Amino acid sequence: MRIFVETVDAQSFTAAADRLGLSKQFVSKRIAALEKRLGARLLVRSTRQLRVTDLGLAYHERAQRILEEVDAAEQLITSQTAAPRGLLRLSAPMTFATLHLGAVIAAFMQRHPEVVVELELNDRMVDLIGEGYDMAVRIGALADSSLVARRIAAVPLITSASPDYLRRRGTPSAPGELASHACLTYGRARRGEWTFRVEGRVRKVSVSGPMRANNGEMLRDAAMAGLGIVSLPDFIVAAALADRRLVPVLDKFRPEDINVYVVYPQHRQSSLLVRAFSDFLAERFSATGA
Incomplete structure (x- = not known):
């Protein structure tokens, strides 16, 4: 069966x-x-x-x-006596995983030596059930689905551009001005939507530009090269902001933090391994504030 x-x-x-x-x-x-x-x-x-x-x-x-x-x-x-064991097939976004998950997964495996982790780093939205994953880490709004979701962290979303770009094209003073700017967008759609908080309300602004990609680091590098404005989680742009290769824009319109979730199919809710790793992630990110 x-x-x-x-x-x-x-x-x-x-x-x-x-x-x-x-x-x-x-x-x-x-x-x-x-x-x-x-x-x-x-x-x-x-x-x-x-x-x-x-x-x-x-x-x-x-x-x-x-x-x-x-x-x-x-x-x-x-679950009354056993420790987590067996294979955990996990999918996670490339940049977030390389920056934040390496040490966490290693610590979990040290605590539970009978666990084997199979990790795939991919910025596309994987089909957990169809592709046989036990769980995945996802960032941002979740599509309606039958998956169980647990929030493990929140990260700021920062709009930024290089000083060179802003000298050439000017600095937008309101989200509506982005229509006349080159915006580097995440995903496949030719036009993207960025979210801002305007007069206490959440507003979505349509943006477009010379580049779109499904990897935040590629967009960050393009922005540092002066190709346009980006809106990315702070863990991707923090180093570039620190040394002024990028500078924040529209900061007073910054939206609420985006959430990081662990998601898994409903039939995996009873898995001791899935529950243990989900609890471990929540514990670690709660402690670090990542």
Whole structure:
């Protein structure tokens, strides 16, 4: 049942085998045996893709609930005496992770030597369930989803530009003036939206410019080179602000801090390892104020 659920979630025998630490042949044979026992086709196999039948979808839904109950029952017993152990697959944003997570993860693993961490640094929004992650660190507003979210920290969002850019283009005195400025935006959309606090209210301002990227360090470096204005978390621009390679603009309109969350699928709530690492992150960031 667990092999079948993993295969459907991963949409691949190979990916499911990797997640479970089994061979592809073993996974395929076990699902074939399950189908034979049930007397029903659950998966339609082809060279290009794996398709789940209607009966397979119904079985997957029930099986997932059963496995969650099994996990919860086991955790109820083992959490009384057991220490976290096993594999933790974690996704986190590149810059935040390199600056803040390295020492934290190392300390967690020292405390729990039977834990193995598989960490992927990526600024894209990963599909936790589809790609088999146990949890992820995310920054900023969260999209509506079925994921469980826990706030672990808050960071200031700072709008800044290089002194050279401001000499050439002038310093904006209000958020509305950004329409006439080159703005370096995060994400794929040609126009971005930046948030400011104007007269006690949160206002969104449309911005655009010569560069967009899904990595804050790239945008910071472009801003230091004089290509435009950026709006980034302070952990990305703090060093550049300290030595005046960047200077803050529109500081009196600075919005509220953005939140850092740890998120995980609902079926991982009962995992002792997920709970322990989530608690550890909250404890560390609460202590450091990061």
